[in-house]
Amino acid sequence: MQIISVENVSYSYDKQNMAIKNVSFSVQRGEYVSIIGHNGSGKSTIARLLNALIKPDEGEVTVDGLSSLDKKNLFEIRKRVGVVFQNPDNQLVASIVEDDVAFGPENLGVPREEIGERIEFALSAVGMTEFRKSSPVRLSGGQKQRIAIAGVLALKPDVLVLDESTAMLDPRGRKEVLDVVEKLNKEQGVTVISITHYMEETVRADRVLVMDGGELILQGCPQEIFAKKDVLTAIGLEIPPAMRIAEKLVARGVPLPSGILTEERLGEELCKL
Secondary structure: OEEEEEEEEEEEOOOOOEEEEEEEEEEEOOOEEEEEOOOOOOHHHHHHHHOOOOOOOEEEEEEOOEEOOOHHHHHHHHHHEEEEOOOHHHOOOOOOHHHHHHHHHHHOOOOHHHHHHHHHHHHHHOOOHHHOOOOHHHOOHHHHHHHHHHHHHOOOOOEEEEEOOOOOOOHHHHHHHHHHHHHHHHHHOOEEEEEEOOHHHHHHOOEEEEEEOOEEEEEEOHHHHHOOHHHHHHOOOOOOHHHHHHHHHHHOOOOOOOOOOOHHHHHHHHHHO
8 A cells, every 4th residue: 555655746945956856656555665876866855855844846745645735734744754864963852762752742742641652662662672761872873863763653653764864873883773674664564765875775675766866767676776787886876795795706606595685694695605
């Protein structure tokens, strides 16, 4: 069942240079979609359009049948689509973790008893329950981003949009966050739209959209996208390092399974040899 529809959408910040040009795609409920592209390709503009932070100049964005062009729908759209941005420090507003997670529901007027339940649910979902009384300033970057995700989850959104949410994290922090997001998608049924420039992150997705110069130039499953190496290279993107290594090993006669290999799985396969 379709939850997001983007139809022939264009948007310009300055009315001259188009950030998004005639982009169309849809997202199914429960799907995990990655949107990739280099800086300035229009990825973050899409995140803002999906959450109705901005409205299309042309075309239409609908969330669960609600058009962002209608002002009456904005509150409901923003409840349904939660966005986690790049810098977790910009999203943390309280001095105690559980207070930070409660901030959104409190502003929605959620009853106090239910807020407690939502805090428990959100912190458990991101594996941060033991830190509920901690100060966010004492947490690692990956832990802070997991708290930022918990704050969004406490709003009970249907769609979780990650706008370059791992860009400021080290590899360990990125893995922590991505593992949490994948778990939410697979076990909780949360629709995920991950906007990133890290190609290796897209291997977790059901489908990948490739942006360049404000246009959607490719879409398909990760394996289909990575097969377009010439196109990706031309726009400054590369296939994940694990896949490049795997290709070289296969070329030298090392037996490896076909398909997409993450760094973790590549390591496992090499240990079998």
